[in-house]
Amino acid sequence: MIDLTAQQLEKVRQQLRAAEQAAGRPANSVQLLAVSKTFPVAAILSAWHAGQRAFGENYVQELQDKASELQALAIEWHFIGPLQSNKTRVVAELAHWVHSIDRLKIAERLSAQRPDELPLLNVCLQVNVSNEPSKSGCQPSEAVRLAKAIAALPHLQLRGLMCIPEAGADQAKLAAQFAQLHQLQQQLQADGLLLDTLSMGMSADMVLAVAEGSTMVRVGSAIFGARHYL
Numbered sequence: 001m002i003d004l005t006a007q008q009l010e011k012v013r014q015q016l017r018a019a020e021q022a023a024g025r026p027a028n029s030v031q032l033l034a035v036s037k038t039f040p041v042a043a044i045l046s047a048w049h050a051g052q053r054a055f056g057e058n059y060v061q062e063l064q065d066k067a068s069e070l071q072a073l074a075i076e077w078h079f080i081g082p083l084q085s086n087k088t089r090v091v092a093e094l095a096h097w098v099h100s101i102d103r104l105k106i107a108e109r110l111s112a113q114r115p116d117e118l119p120l121l122n123v124c125l126q127v128n129v130s131n132e133p134s135k136s137g138c139q140p141s142e143a144v145r146l147a148k149a150i151a152a153l154p155h156l157q158l159r160g161l162m163c164i165p166e167a168g169a170d171q172a173k174l175a176a177q178f179a180q181l182h183q184l185q186q187q188l189q190a191d192g193l194l195l196d197t198l199s200m201g202m203s204a205d206m207v208l209a210v211a212e213g214s215t216m217v218r219v220g221s222a223i224f225g226a227r228h229y230l
């Protein structure tokens with residue numbers, strides 16, 4: 001039987017390799033995070049059997065259910081959704097990465113709740129590069145102060161920055177927002193923070209994000225198909 005998820009995953013991998021090449025970047029310099037939110041465990045298994053190891057989830061309960069069902073597999077779980085302070089414990093215990101930190105309180109709780117026996121929790125600071133009031137993410141003007149405070153927390157490893165650009169923006173606007181995140185990363189690196197990750201690019205704008213310096217694209221629908229919310 002031909003597995004559609006495996007086929008689409010392979011297509012996305014090829015697009016990613018082509019985007020790296022077009023941008024003059026080394027092969028495999030951009031990691032693929034498979035965003036499995038709302039998709040069943042069977043879909044994750046298909047991608048797993050096709051070699052995918054990093055999966056992204058947006059909802060704490062869903063992460064908990066899937067991690068429990070799939071605990072026999074060495075999946076690298078990335079939490080990428082909005083995180084409320086009363087839900088941080090599960091994420092601190094189950095996730096390998098959190099991309100969506102946008103305030104110090106959440107980072108402090110994750111650090112305090114990260115079990116001692118686990119490796120440091122990898123985190124990204126989410127920045128609201130589109131300046132939309134409804135959007136998660138810290139203001140760009142707060143990013144330097146916040147990044148330094150997060151980097152000082154004992155059980156977290158600040159790896160980089162994440163953004164979700166404005167939905168429906170044209171290519172030029174998207175490129176400018178990705179470039180802004182890249183510049184912020186460079187500024188923080190110049191300030192001495194060792195940030196190796198730029199989490200940007202989704203199904204619709206992955207190629208552009210790679211051209212603008214992304215090191216990790218978060219791709220859901222292009223791999224798993226359209227999402228149906230209940």
Ligand SMILES: *Cc1c(COP(=O)(O)O)cnc(C)c1O
Pocket residue numbers: 035037058080081164202203204218219220221222
């Ligand atoms: C859902 C989601 C994605 C994946 O979006 P697609 O358009 O399906 O690729 C990436 N990042 C975040 C934060 C998401 O919530």
